[in-house]
Amino acid sequence: xxxxxxxxxxxxxxxxxxxxxxxxxxxxxxxxxxxxxxxxxxxxxxxxxxxxxxxxxxxxxxxxxxxxxxxxxxxxxxxxxxxxxxxxxxxxxxxxxxxxxxxxxxxxxxxxxxxxxxxxxxxxxxxxxxxxxxxxxxxxxxxxxxxxxxxxxxxxxxxxxxxxxxxxxxxxxxxxxxxxxxxxxxxxxxxxxxxxxxxxxxxxxxxxxxxxxxxxxxxxxxxxxxxxxxxxxxxxxxxxxxxxxxxxxxxxxxxxxxxxxxxxxxxxx
Amino acid sequence: xxxxxxxxxxxxxxxxxxxxxxxxxxxxxxxxxxxxxxxxxxxxxxxxxxxxxxxxxxxxxxxxxxxxxxxxxxxxxxxxxxxxxxxxxxxxxxxxxxxxxxxxxxxxxxxxxxxxxxxxxxxxxxxxxxxxxxxxxxxxxxxxxxxxxxxxxxxxxxxxxxxxxxxxxxxxxxxxxxxxxxxxxxxxxxxxxxxxxxxxxxxxxxxxxxxxxxxxxxxxxxxxxxxxxxxxxxxxxxxxxxxxxxxxxxxxxxxxxxxxxxxxxxxxxxxxxxxxxxxxxxxxxxxxxxxxxxxxxxxxxxxxxxxxxxxxxxxxxxxxxxxxxxxxxxxxxxxxxxxxxxxxxxxxxxxxxxxxxxxxxxxxxxxxxxxxxxxxxxxxxxxxxxxxxxxxxxxxxxxxxxxxxxxxxxxxxxxxxxxxxxxxxxxxxxxxxxxxxxxxxxxxxxxxxxxxxxxxxxxxxxxxxxxxxxxxxxxxxxxxxxxxxxxxxxxxxxxxxxxxxxxxxxxxxxxxxxxxxxxxxxxxxxxxxxxxxxxxxxxxxxx
Numbered sequence: 001x002x003x004x005x006x007x008x009x010x011x012x013x014x015x016x017x018x019x020x021x022x023x024x025x026x027x028x029x030x031x032x033x034x035x036x037x038x039x040x041x042x043x044x045x046x047x048x049x050x051x052x053x054x055x056x057x058x059x060x061x062x063x064x065x066x067x068x069x070x071x072x073x074x075x076x077x078x079x080x081x082x083x084x085x086x087x088x089x090x091x092x093x094x095x096x097x098x099x100x101x102x103x104x105x106x107x108x109x110x111x112x113x114x115x116x117x118x119x120x121x122x123x124x125x126x127x128x129x130x131x132x133x134x135x136x137x138x139x140x141x142x143x144x145x146x147x148x149x150x151x152x153x154x155x156x157x158x159x160x161x162x163x164x165x166x167x168x169x170x171x172x173x174x175x176x177x178x179x180x181x182x183x184x185x186x187x188x189x190x191x192x193x194x195x196x197x198x199x200x201x202x203x204x205x206x207x208x209x210x211x212x213x214x215x216x217x218x219x220x221x222x223x224x225x226x227x228x229x230x231x232x233x234x235x236x237x238x239x240x241x242x243x244x245x246x247x248x249x250x251x252x253x254x255x256x257x258x259x260x261x262x263x264x265x266x267x268x269x
Numbered sequence: 270x271x272x273x274x275x276x277x278x279x280x281x282x283x284x285x286x287x288x289x290x291x292x293x294x295x296x297x298x299x300x301x302x303x304x305x306x307x308x309x310x311x312x313x314x315x316x317x318x319x320x321x322x323x324x325x326x327x328x329x330x331x332x333x334x335x336x337x338x339x340x341x342x343x344x345x346x347x348x349x350x351x352x353x354x355x356x357x358x359x360x361x362x363x364x365x366x367x368x369x370x371x372x373x374x375x376x377x378x379x380x381x382x383x384x385x386x387x388x389x390x391x392x393x394x395x396x397x398x399x400x401x402x403x404x405x406x407x408x409x410x411x412x413x414x415x416x417x418x419x420x421x422x423x424x425x426x427x428x429x430x431x432x433x434x435x436x437x438x439x440x441x442x443x444x445x446x447x448x449x450x451x452x453x454x455x456x457x458x459x460x461x462x463x464x465x466x467x468x469x470x471x472x473x474x475x476x477x478x479x480x481x482x483x484x485x486x487x488x489x490x491x492x493x494x495x496x497x498x499x500x501x502x503x504x505x506x507x508x509x510x511x512x513x514x515x516x517x518x519x520x521x522x523x524x525x526x527x528x529x530x531x532x533x534x535x536x537x538x539x540x541x542x543x544x545x546x547x548x549x550x551x552x553x554x555x556x557x558x559x560x561x562x563x564x565x566x567x568x569x570x571x572x573x574x575x576x577x578x579x580x581x582x583x584x585x586x587x588x589x590x591x592x593x594x595x596x597x598x599x600x601x602x603x604x605x606x607x608x609x610x611x612x613x614x615x616x617x618x619x620x621x622x623x624x625x626x627x628x629x630x631x632x633x634x635x636x637x638x639x640x641x642x643x644x645x646x647x648x649x650x651x652x653x654x655x656x657x658x659x660x661x662x663x664x665x666x667x668x669x670x671x672x673x674x675x676x677x678x679x680x681x682x683x684x685x686x687x688x689x690x691x692x693x694x695x696x697x698x699x700x701x702x703x704x705x706x707x708x709x710x711x712x713x714x715x716x717x718x719x720x721x722x723x724x725x726x727x728x729x730x731x732x733x734x735x736x737x738x739x740x741x742x743x744x745x746x747x748x749x750x751x752x753x754x755x756x757x758x759x760x761x762x763x764x765x766x767x768x769x770x771x772x773x774x775x776x777x778x779x780x781x782x783x784x785x786x787x788x789x790x791x792x793x794x795x796x797x798x799x800x801x802x803x804x805x806x807x808x809x810x811x812x
Contacts (some may be wrong), residue, residue, distance in 0.1 A: 101679070147355045152441060152563045156571035161441065166572030167673035167680045174572070218355050219561055227373070228383055228555030235675075236442060236646045238668040240556050241578025244390035248550055249398065252321050252391065253314070255542045261315035264531045 008164055045120065055114055059095045074101065080191065081128020082119035085185035089115045089181075093194075101171035102194055129190045129200070136206055137186035139214035147215030155183030155198065162219040164234040168195055178220050182213045233250045282608035310532050311512040311525035312525045315406075319397040319505075320536060322423075326394040326498060331581065332385040333487065339375050341367040342437065342483035344476045353560050361439075361564035364479045368438040368559055382550035389431050390556070391547060393579040396424045400620070404653050408511045411634065416504040419497050426494050428579045435557070435577055439479055442557075444565025445574040447478065453587070456606035460633035474567060511640050514751035516744040520638045533569040573670060583613045585666030589687045630783045631755055643751040644713070647706035648787045654702040655695035662690045703792075710794035713749045716741060717797045718805050729800040740806070750796050758784035 003106070007013060057066070063074030068074030074096075077084075086095035110118070119131060152161065160166050163177030172195050177185065187207050192198025217223065220234075224265035232239045270505055282290070293299045310316070343363040349356045351366065352373045400420060409417040432450070436443045451473045455461045470477035498800065505731035509523050518524045526532060576584055586609035593604040645648040665672060666687035673680040720738035727737050739750070760773045760781045769812070773781075786792060 013281070023659040028752060035452070038704060089645070114691070144355045145359050147356050148563060149357075152566075152569045152571065156441075156569065158572055160573045161563065161571045164573070165674055167670035169674075171677075171679035173674050182479050215355060226558070227379060227556055227560075228558055229553040231555050233560070235555070235671055236573045237575045237577045238573075238581070238671040241581065243554060244387065244578065245394050248387060248391040248547070249394040250323070251546050251550075252543055253398070255546060256321065256539070258316040259535055259539050259542070260312055260317060263312050263535075264526055 003188050021137045035087050041045045048117045048120040049124050051114075052117035052119070055110075055118050056121050060118070063096070068122060077122050077124035077125060078127045080122060082123040082131045083129035084191040084193065085119035086115055086131045087184055087193055089118060090187075091184055102173060104161045105175060118211060129187075132183065132186050132190070134183075137210065137213060137218050139182055139210055142207070142210040142214035144214045145213070146208075147211030147213070148219070150204075151212050154204070155212065158196075160235065162234055163216050164220065176220075177216050179222060180216075182217065183208075185213050185216060270747070276528065279812070297669055305506065306527070306529040307620060308509075308528040309523045309525045310510050310528060311518075311523060313513060315402045315540065316510065318402050320539055321543055322392055322399055323498065323502075324396040324540045325388045325395060325547065326494070327540070328544055328547060329385060329596065330495075332381045332388065333491075335381050336371065336378075336385060337487060338481075339367060339371045340437070342480045344439065344474075344479050353733040354565070356560065359564065362479065364437060365559070365564045368440070372560055380548075380551060381558050383554075384547055385434075386556045387551045387554075388547050389434065390577060390579075393424070393427050393431060394579075396420070396427055397579075399466060401653065401657070404620075404623070405643040405650055406511070406513075407637065407646055407649065410637040411628065412508055412636050413504070414499060414624045414628070415509075416508065417624050418621060419501045419504070419627060421617075423494055423497050423501065424620075425617060427491050430486060430490040430494065431577055432580055433482040433490065436482050437486060438557075438559045439565050440559040440562040441569055441571060442559070442562045442563050442574055444474065444567070445570055446576050447565075448473065448567070449576075449584070449587070453583075453606055453610050456603040456610060458602055458607070468673060483517070489683075497783060509638065511638050513640050513642070514748055516747050518639065520636065522794045523638070571625060575671075578664070582616070582660050582663035582666035583667075585663035585687065586612055588664075588669055589666040589684050589691070598791070616656070616659070623652075630758070630780060630787055632758055632780075633755070639751065641752060644706040645710040645754075645793075647703045647710070647793060650706050651699045651703040655699040658698035659691060660693045662694050666691075680793075685798060707792075707794055710796075714794055714797050717746050717749050718802060746802075752796065754793055755784075755788040757781070758787045 056064075056068070060068075060074075060077075063071060064077050065071045065074075067078040070078075085094075089110055090108060090112075092106040093103045096103045097106065108115075116131075123130070151159075151163070155163070156170065158166050158174035159177055160174075165176035166174045168174060174196070180188075186209055188196060189199040189204065189212070190201075232243055289298070333769060341363040345363050346360055347363055347366055349359050349361055349366050349369065351357075351369050353369055356369060368382075371382055373379070386740045389517045403413075403417065403420070432446070436447045451465055451469065453466065454465045457464065465473065468481070469475040470481070510525070512518050512523060512525070515524070563569070575581060587606055590605050593608075595602040595604060641649075666684070669680050669683045669687065672683055720740040723737045723739045727735050729735060758781050760777055761769055761771075763773065765771050
């Protein structure tokens, strides 16, 4: 005790007291923390919604309205569901850079955790399609041939035979499906983003969606084998004709010019 | 002649000579060889465009024969169990299944298929360019009008042979193309439905289409084409080849190299070069990957469905035409398809008839073996460029969706551009081309009279700077002035020598008007005369 009182006027005493006080406060907080944790467990969802709303206010509200009710610049998000948010933000389409015929895919700047929070907030506005789990969209063991048949029946009229993409009216387009993740393909079918019609489970059951995903992964992927050589974009006879004219006939004319330039000459003696 | 008698056969002739003698005794080859072995052909790369077509045609026939060994022209439905996984278990016609087999299970099948198809694309493109060469150099003039028509028929038959071949695999892309054609047939008033029923053996698509197209594709059309190719070549031999103007070249001679050995070697070598280039392209670049398209089913369709390029302008005509139709007395006249069909026919007919129209305007009955330089026939050249412009614009129309996606444009904007440009483009092209031709004629005239600009600047004693013009050689001056310039046809005096009034017919008036447009003042630059040249070079110093 003497030692303590002897040093009570030491220049560092105040600092020590402050540290002790802080430690005590921290300890007290730690003591109360379990109760706080229990509360958080109950409202993990609400916390995500809370965080999502913050992200929403920054990135989305200017077009979709402060409460997701929609404005003249963007549609209402009530009832679009978390799957729509996961697709639109996950592929970088949303937040949109500028208005236009169609919002293009671009680099996504949100982390998956942030996307989940945004999705949680938008899902809280009204019931809609839920972000699929890997079990739902994984193409493992799906029927590729049947997927191809379904793709040609339901998708090819806009996306082309193998999903190379195609034009729609007034500058809109069906984007190419090369290297789109199975999750995003699934979500697009589920929610019908932008100009695409939606294919809910009542119309196209989960298994058929998997078949289609498996087909796209087989025929339109970086690893897809092209047994005929370079695919020239896979968009059909237009690129083939252009190639045939420029490189086919072009090189033959070059050869003809070369042959004509090398003619027999009269021998000079 | 080779009438070897017993008396002079003491020494034994070499084997080759004996074989030749044997053949001559039965086929008369010595006479043929004597007449043709030393046949002269002029040298110019553009004269080899026809060879590209001939060789690619031969390649198509050779590869086509190989394909017939494995292709089943049948529309019986079967389930696919070949080696291409994404089609396993899909129901399809035998035609499609056998094309998949050719692509994946027949040794060399895919390469041969691709050579066949690439060669067809190049064959048609080659014919197009060959025809443009003949057109722009005026090689279609007398005596070659009939050969022009043969060539024209080859182009049109080539288009339809290509179309029927493209339809054979019965894949979703080609089926869409056949459906398109059936729509065009149906749009013909009165006869359309009958022709469609006759062609497809009932309702589209029926079960006969592939087998019928097969015999058309491998027998009927190529048979006619082969005959036309032979006739085309015989006429080239008979007329002798045309040549560009130059010293020593007249309408009555051909300056060049003999068929044997020079052209035999060149042509033979060129064949292998053509085959080689096509084989390399076919080995490296996919064409018509039917395995990605799936079997044809009338309830399925894909975007980006186009025909091969040579049918592209027909596709364009239909794509950009507004969907007009007239409904009267329970019948529909689909103008949206029928008008394009008529325009398609008119655009082709325009090429076929042009030599006769020009001959009528010039009234020239003489033979022409010296080619025109395109600039020296400004109106013809401008008309040709106008036609090509219309054609190219329609190709853009035919690929409007691909242009939309790849250039990030609105498909509607492209369609409207094509609609306007189809009418405005040829007019602009005509005017611009004609001005360019006249400008080039002026330049030629200038070169002949004043010589070539040497780029050397000389300062005269009194300080003036002049550029030294080097006079052209006599040969160059000859080449630049060898062309003939027509004077516009006149209607002639409207009163004859007896003072009786003569009324010119409407055709005469039209001809005079067209002739003036071709050869009147301002539509060609008078070439320099000898007097003009002498006056300038007679020593009055520099112009």
